Amino acid sequence: MKICFKLNGQGVKVDVDPLQPLLHTLREQLGMTSPKQGCGEGECGSCSIIMDNQLVNTCLIPTIQAKGTALVTLEGLRNTPKGLCVIDALLEAKGVQCGFCSPAMVLAIYHLLDNRVCANITPTDQQIREALAGNLCRCTGYAMIVEAAKIAARKGEGIW
Ligand code: FES
Ligand code: FES
Incomplete structure (x- = not known):
């Protein structure tokens, strides 16, 4: 499925399984390696980024949830x-x-x-x-x- 969102101020489109964790999409499809895979269960925060001005744990978020949002990672900051x-x-x-x-x-x-x-x-x-x-x-x-x-x-x- 094609999913569009803003990443560090740039519009991007990814073609992924919509349920794939956003962490995986950011790291593997988009080369954003600053969010880290730690616990994978929403406990450690190492995968967090800013989505629409909220800190979120990307290991728990399916990529489809990023549709239409604005994401910020350390690469952008x-x-x-x-x-x-x-x-x-x-x-x-x-x-x-x-x-x-x-x-x-x-x-x-x-x-x-x-x-x-x-x-x-x-x-x-x-x-x-x-x-x-x-x-x-x-x-x-x-x-x-x-x-x-x-x-x-x-x-x-x-x-x-
Ligand atoms: S990897 Fe630990 S909260 Fe996401
Ligand atoms: S986990 Fe090593 S500096 Fe924070």
Whole structure:
């Protein structure tokens, strides 16, 4: 079945089994390797992307559900000022170790900061932890990732 959606601002059309997980379509058909296959059960968040401004786990979403939506992966975000701000903050805070969770963490932090009511309010630890609750990290213990979100909020003044 042919399915059309926007991916990182570009219109794309894929010819796939409509029930194929979107994660598989992104990685195998569209070359988007930043979403990772972790648990495959909606628990770890490593496969997450942004769909119509919502963080979603692509391992659980049949590709047909992407029809007509706008998707953002790290590939689309990493060269933007906001994406770079979050990536730099994660590196500064040493919030990246093995890196398996990192693409989804970047998207989760970006999503949190970009949806603040007021761009000059730094989220609290609790707000950040809630925003990252769907993303598991086996390496960092989370404190450095929380710190990265605060750095990105502070340093990104003028770009959010
Ligand atoms: S691989 Fe999708 S939530 Fe773990
Ligand atoms: S840095 Fe290794 S899982 Fe998060």
